[in-house]
Amino acid sequence: MIEIRDLEVRIGDRVIAAVPHLDVGPGQCVAIVGESGSGKTTTLLAILGLLDEAATVTGSIEAFGVRSPSTLRGSKIALVMQSPQGALTPTMRLGTLLRRALALHGVRGRAAADRTRQALRDVLLEDEILRRYPHQVSGGQAQRFALALALALGAEVILADEPTSALDVTVQAEVVAVLRRLHEERGLAVLLVSHDLALVSSIADHVVVMKDGQVVESGPAAEMFAHPAAGYTRELIAATPELPDA
């Protein structure tokens, strides 16, 4: 669904992200892990065509066979950010917002109502939330609403940038549960960008580790966490604080 080949993003002559090879297949959950300055968010923005003008991009990014996937933003490709409340129009009820977004895609009346109901059920939200304004919902609800919006618009890939790092751990667990459900039951593909190795290990099938703009390791999640090859991956795993075993 998304194929990246020889992607290189530069600002001036500094390479801020170089990804030789990255595929997100149908129903796959791929995670890019790294610390600040690793280039993980840059890669995500490159896919969406949302990079700063100062950045030059070489290599190819294809999504659904399209060469410039930014045109698919808001339909087949959806973006979920760290704090979605900022992206929701503050003066509009969530129901109105969703209805307008659907109307923009030519979905109206019964069909729109059906899709809305289904999408809300998929993210475990009550219909009642449609009557609320963005400031009246909590962080976790806003994040799940963003997912519902993506689903209703027919997204097949969700690009999520630190979607839970602003949330309390119990709320994070709920959003992760919803993401896992969409991924496992609805076959939704997810490209997750996160600094949290433990979070990534609980959801991703495939992991790409980045550091200073370069990919240091890439492979199936289970294998990588069991036998990390790169020194940096081992360092990340060791640095992740652990709970005592029960």
Place this chain on the structure above:
Amino acid sequence: MLEARGVTIAYGKTPVVHDVTLTMEPGGVGLIGESGSGKTTLARALLGLLTPVSGAIAYGSRDLAAMDRAERARFRDAVQPVFQDGSEALDPRMRIGQSIAEGLRARTEPGKQIADLLTSVGLDPALADRRPHQLSGGQRQRAIIARALAVRPGTLILDEPTSALDVTVQARILELLEHLADERGLSYLLITHNLALVHRLCRTSYVMFAGRIVESGPSRTLLTRPAHPYTAALRDAVPRIGGPPPRATGRAEAAPRISTGCPYQRRCPLAVDRCRAERPELREVAGRMVACHRAEETTQVSEDQPSA
């Protein structure tokens, strides 16, 4: 030692901390809770930055509110905060050295004192001339610690000291804190939502929900065999490398109900009629204090099934 005795704190008419009793201990104390639980408000009271409506903050068995100038100064020198880097803990217009100098008591050789403090937190003394925005997040956090150390305190109140940092940087700050605790005999009150940090730095923990302590006791007991369903929910929600997926209750954002019964009732999978009628008091069950009517059952179950 620093302690809170039956402290209630309110903003206007809304109480945010209810009747909390907490005692600092040499092995470190963790204060765990989600945002809005009142843990940061309690910390501000322990620092003397705000005054409780009722109850008292005491240091060396003297009530903070009744202290004279000299006692107050002694308290200041003994208890210092370490705020998180994200909270503008360093004045953006001041050089690092100037910020640290605010805490120096002896006026002799301030330059050398500042250099020593920076060295003790693993920073190059040359950074004294820089401003906060010229430092990395980890360096700023170390500078914040250095400033707190300037008055040679015995207790540091750490408010989410690593939550704004990358994991590898966080690991090094934790090492530094452990090292300082050994070397200088510091004890920490660590305020965090991250249970793994508490496990590392604190022998004792308090879990706070909706302004009340719902469970307290040895950190290891709380994390491995939680008695309160909220403590269990916090632990089970933490993702772990190679572990089971984080467990969600699906009700994490239900508003706590304060009026009657247990504040946790709306989120609790174990709530029964009694929980809705009567607020549970803290009592001792299986080696810790817990405020839950069903604590006997939860401690029983968790001995058979670790993941309850």
Place this chain on the structure above:
Amino acid sequence: MIRTSRFDLLARIGAAVLAAIILAAVVMPLFVPPDDPHPVDALLPPGAGHLFGTDQVGRDVFNRVLYGARTSLTIALAVLVLAALVGVTLGVLAGYSGGWIRDVIMRVTDVFLAFPALLLALALAAVLQPSVTTVIVAIAATWWPWYTRLTASVAASVARRGYVDAARCLGVRTPAIVFRHVLPNSITPVLVQLSLDAGGVILTAAALSYLGLGAQEPAAEWGLMIEQGESLFTTKWWVVTLPGLAILLTAFAFNSLGEGLRAALDPRRLTR
């Protein structure tokens, strides 16, 4: 602190125009004395001898406009310094202390803000003797509450920041906290507002002089010049129009500069 690259074109033009006006107002009088009346040469149109023409009593309008700039800029500077001193002091006090101190200060500013600035200035100027000093006092008296409000809201948010709490815990005394931390971190929006307001002060001063409450003959002041030449507007346009343009240009320059400062100092545009 301010990087010129963040200044947009308009702000640069504003700064340049302002620099030119200030330079002219400062340097010109060093070489050319104020022009005396020459009734023979009254009301000459702009031309070779008199760039801006002459007025009713034969004084060079260009000379008068430049001397007027001196008066206007002096008034603006004096008003803003006075208003900022009072306004910022009370604002920081209100914002940092909170509680009843804040309530009292804010109620007083509300009372002042309830009057339209020009009306209050008019009343004051009417009670006092008409003069440049009167204009300065009158306008400053109506201007300070805005700075109090602005500073109070910024200072209140600064007072909640980590470094202020940290300083309190280190035992730094309140006056030191206010002067070292709160004031420097609250002042930026006030500086921006000051430059935005300079144009308005000049306009108000001109209005008061126009109404006969400010500068008096033979002093050169733009508002006064317009008042005196008003009846000639349709026939001898230069007597009125050129000082009018001077007011407009100065006000525009200050505003552009202020907008540019606002954009340049916006924390969202500061690099980390």
